[in-house]
Amino acid sequence: MASSIRVRATSNGDITEVQALIQHPMDTGLVKDPKGELIPAHYIQQLKFEWNGKDVFVADWGTAVSKDPYVKFSFKGAKKGDELKISWTDNKGGSDTTTAKIA
Amino acid sequence: MTTTTGPVATRRLILQGAASVALLGLGNLPFTATSARAAANDKYPEEAFKQKNEADAIKALYGKTAEPSDKVKLDAPEIAENGGVVPVSVTTTLDKVSSISFLVAENPYALAASYKIAEGTIPAIANRLKMAKSTKLVAIVEADGKLYSATKEVKVTVGGCGG
Amino acid sequence: MKTRSALLLGSLSAALVALALTAPRVVAADKVDPVADAKAFQNFFFQKFPDVKHEDFVNGPYSMNADLKRQWQEKEEFPPYEFALEAGKEMFATPFKNGKTYADCFPNGGIGVRQNYPYFDTKEGKVITLELALNRCREANGEAPYSYVKDEMASLTAYMAYTSRGKPMDIKIPDDPRALEAFENGKRYFYTRRGQMNFSCASCHVQSPGERIRAEILAPALGIMNAMPIYRSEWSGMGTTSRRFVTCNSQTRAVPLEPQADEYRDVEYFLSYVANGLPISGPGARP
Amino acid sequence: MKRTLALAMLLALGLVATARAATEADYKAAYTAAEAASKEAAGLRNQWTVTVSMLAAARKAADSGDFDRAIAAAREAEALARASIFQATSEKEAWKAMEIR
Numbered sequence: 001m002a003s004s005i006r007v008r009a010t011s012n013g014d015i016t017e018v019q020a021l022i023q024h025p026m027d028t029g030l031v032k033d034p035k036g037e038l039i040p041a042h043y044i045q046q047l048k049f050e051w052n053g054k055d056v057f058v059a060d061w062g063t064a065v066s067k068d069p070y071v072k073f074s075f076k077g078a079k080k081g082d083e084l085k086i087s088w089t090d091n092k093g094g095s096d097t098t099t100a101k102i103a
Numbered sequence: 104m105t106t107t108t109g110p111v112a113t114r115r116l117i118l119q120g121a122a123s124v125a126l127l128g129l130g131n132l133p134f135t136a137t138s139a140r141a142a143a144n145d146k147y148p149e150e151a152f153k154q155k156n157e158a159d160a161i162k163a164l165y166g167k168t169a170e171p172s173d174k175v176k177l178d179a180p181e182i183a184e185n186g187g188v189v190p191v192s193v194t195t196t197l198d199k200v201s202s203i204s205f206l207v208a209e210n211p212y213a214l215a216a217s218y219k220i221a222e223g224t225i226p227a228i229a230n231r232l233k234m235a236k237s238t239k240l241v242a243i244v245e246a247d248g249k250l251y252s253a254t255k256e257v258k259v260t261v262g263g264c265g266g
Numbered sequence: 267m268k269t270r271s272a273l274l275l276g277s278l279s280a281a282l283v284a285l286a287l288t289a290p291r292v293v294a295a296d297k298v299d300p301v302a303d304a305k306a307f308q309n310f311f312f313q314k315f316p317d318v319k320h321e322d323f324v325n326g327p328y329s330m331n332a333d334l335k336r337q338w339q340e341k342e343e344f345p346p347y348e349f350a351l352e353a354g355k356e357m358f359a360t361p362f363k364n365g366k367t368y369a370d371c372f373p374n375g376g377i378g379v380r381q382n383y384p385y386f387d388t389k390e391g392k393v394i395t396l397e398l399a400l401n402r403c404r405e406a407n408g409e410a411p412y413s414y415v416k417d418e419m420a421s422l423t424a425y426m427a428y429t430s431r432g433k434p435m436d437i438k439i440p441d442d443p444r445a446l447e448a449f450e451n452g453k454r455y456f457y458t459r460r461g462q463m464n465f466s467c468a469s470c471h472v473q474s475p476g477e478r479i480r481a482e483i484l485a486p487a488l489g490i491m492n493a494m495p496i497y498r499s500e501w502s503g504m505g506t507t508s509r510r511f512v513t514c515n516s517q518t519r520a521v522p523l524e525p526q527a528d529e530y531r532d533v534e535y536f537l538s539y540v541a542n543g544l545p546i547s548g549p550g551a552r553p
Numbered sequence: 554m555k556r557t558l559a560l561a562m563l564l565a566l567g568l569v570a571t572a573r574a575a576t577e578a579d580y581k582a583a584y585t586a587a588e589a590a591s592k593e594a595a596g597l598r599n600q601w602t603v604t605v606s607m608l609a610a611a612r613k614a615a616d617s618g619d620f621d622r623a624i625a626a627a628r629e630a631e632a633l634a635r636a637s638i639f640q641a642t643s644e645k646e647a648w649k650a651m652e653i654r
Contacts, residue, residue, distance in 0.1 A: 002352070006344070006348060008344070015225065019343065019344050020344075021344045021346075021348055023349050028211075028233070030211060045147050046147055054221065055219075055221060056221045056223070056224050057218065057219070057220070057221065057224055058218065058219040058221075059216060059217075059218050060147055060148055060152075060216065060217045060218070060219075061215075061216050062152040062212055062214050062215055062216065063152075063211075063212065063233075064207055064210050064212065064214075064215035064216070064232050064233045064234075065215060065216055065230065065231070065232060065233070066187060066188045066189075066231040066232060066233055067187065067188075067502045068346055068349065069230070069231065070229075070230060070231050070344050071228065071229070071230045072192075072228070072229040072230070072343070072344075073218075073224065073225065073227065073228050073229075074224075074225045074227065075221070075223055075224040075225060076223045076224075076225065077223050180333055180334075180336075180337050181333055182333065182481065183337075183481070184327075184334055184337050184338075184481065184482070184483075184499065184553035185481065185499035185500055185553045186481075187499050187500070187502055188341070188346070188499040188502075190337050190340040190341060192340075229340070231341075258481075259481070260480050260481040261480055261481060261500075262479065262480055262481045262482035262500055262553055263479060263480065263482060263500070263517050264463060264465075264479055264480075264517050264518065303653075306653050306654050307653050310653045453652070454648055457648035457649070457651045457652050458644045458648045459640060459644050459647070459648070460599055460640070460641075460644075461601060461602070462601045462602075462603050462633070462636075462637075464640065466648065466651065468651045469651075472651070472653065473651075516602060519601055519602045519603055520599070520600070520601060520602065521595075521600040521601065521602050521605060523598060529598070
């Protein structure tokens with residue numbers, strides 16, 4: 001199945017800009033479904049970006065992050081062709097990981 | 104839309120509620136245990152995300168209070184086009200930044216997101232948050248051990264003519 | 267009791283005023299002239315919003331409000347319809363059980379043709395929209411049709427729209443009285459008030475584009491079809507043209523017609539034709 | 554004397570019965586009128602959502618035996634249906650007033 005993580009990592013000069021969009025419902029546990037029953041909380045809790053064995057960026061998320069969450073940041077030191085490892089885990093123990101080459 | 108009212112539905116609701124809370128708790132116990140072995144500051148700030156209001160969340164997360172600073176630039180719309188997807192971003196000229204967090208004061212749980220910034224990572228983040236209603240939005244930056252903050256009011260209402 | 271009589275009184279007086287207004291012009295407007303209608307329609311918006319670039323109208327509310335446009339541009343960097351687009355591309359490539367694919371049902375393999383839909387089928391004598399053509403293609407190849415308001419149809423139309431991005435809308439009205447009647451029927455539907463709110467499409471999208479309806483900014487009617495299908499944050503999901511028509515109806519408390527009803531297909535035909543020349547911008551992201 | 558008393562009692566009972574039955578009959582009449590108007594509105598493809606929900610409210614009230622509320626709801630539904638019929642017929646020409654020329 002295609003990964004749930006879409007990443008775009010582009011480097012210019014010493015700075016690499018990273019954008020990620022993740023396919024995930026991010027249910028808060030406070031919303032009712034059409035039958036009136038509470039949809040249980042189901043949200044990504046931690047998202048990690050690893051380069052060269054080091055966590056360059058770690059996101060701790062609560063239930064207020066939008067559905068199909070998006071995040072953008074940039075970091076120094078990497079160059080074209082380097083690999084970036086992205087992984088997330090959610091409150092139901094679900095997880096996914098992918099790697100992306102810096103363009 | 105038939106809603107199964109009466110005792111059966113409420114019992115199932117309570118059971119479901121209890122189950123998901125237990126799961127939440129359970130789900131985290133081993134999680135925190137394993138991550139304890141990983142870098143200390145990697146632990147998911149479970150407590151902080153449970154706090155209702157903004158001050159308690161900041162205390163639970165950082166254990167100190169923040170002072171407003173114009174070196175923290177918080178960008179968010181004046182009127183959100185939709186409460187479910189509000190683009191929010193922050194940049195700062197402070198250096199030695201180790202953490203950035205976003206808090207939505209009027210949400211059921213104030214802390215929305217918290218980021219750990221490694222050495223060499225630029226202290227600027229954009230993300231999309233949910234806001235329950237018109238609210239104060241707070242960005243916290245931890246730089247060199249001290250906390251700085253910026254706030255912005257965001258108006259949120261539903262759209263359309265109601266039906 | 268009080269509100270009901272007030273409502274009756276209100277609509278009575280509105281009707282009287284309207285009748286007085288139309289009386290002189292009824293004689294003039296009996297011949298259907300789509301070319302003149304399209305010119306008048308476009309000029310109305312170009313004059314009402316002189317500083318909006320013509321091709322910008324297809325961006326709906328974002329052509330009307332700078333703050334909203336900034337939020338939109340930020341979202342467009344990594345748009346929420348990204349998943350629907352990829353799903354559509356994949357579906358387009360996966361053959362049906364009989365080995366055929368959507369490409370066999372559409373001119374040019376379905377790539378870059380969205381700007382010609384809806385078209386008027388002279389054999390059948392009715393307007394065929396992209397969504398209807400897709401379901402007919404599925405049925406012709408022994409597959410079950412998709413719901414007109416759910417994600418599969420939105421993913422397919424999102425991909426086809428994406429392949430036509432930037433191409434000017436190019437809707438044709440053949441020299442066939444039934445085509446002119448379909449165009450006129452669409453125009454009539456567009457301007458007819460309905461629902462307890464007593465609104466027509468024009469009440470919002472012609473009389474008050476750029477104004478707020480609670481949190482949302484109303485889109486101009488010109489180019490409103492060019493961005494379909496749209497990912498709406500309010501639905502936190504994709505929406506086809508059919509879904510948009512159905513939800514607009516129920517918001518004004520009018521019972522919606524079945525998706526792809528004659529009136530819906532004809533009003534899409536009318537709105538697309540009068541936007542001829544403006545670029546396709548679908549799939550769109552909207553509040 | 555006893556006979557007249559019995560007769561009077563019988564009459565009173567009959568009256569009460571008819572009074573209660575009358576409201577159910579009134580409800581049925583009001584509901585059929587409302588339903589007819591709503592069908593006509595649907596025929597003009599201009600039904601209002603509030604008409605449909607008011608008819609449902611009338612049925613619900615009737616099922617629970619509250620005929621006064623049921624009749625009021627049925628009458629309201631009919632009025633709404635009539636208003637939507639009026640809207641459809643008057644808009645046949647009125648729409649031209651808004652047309653961009």
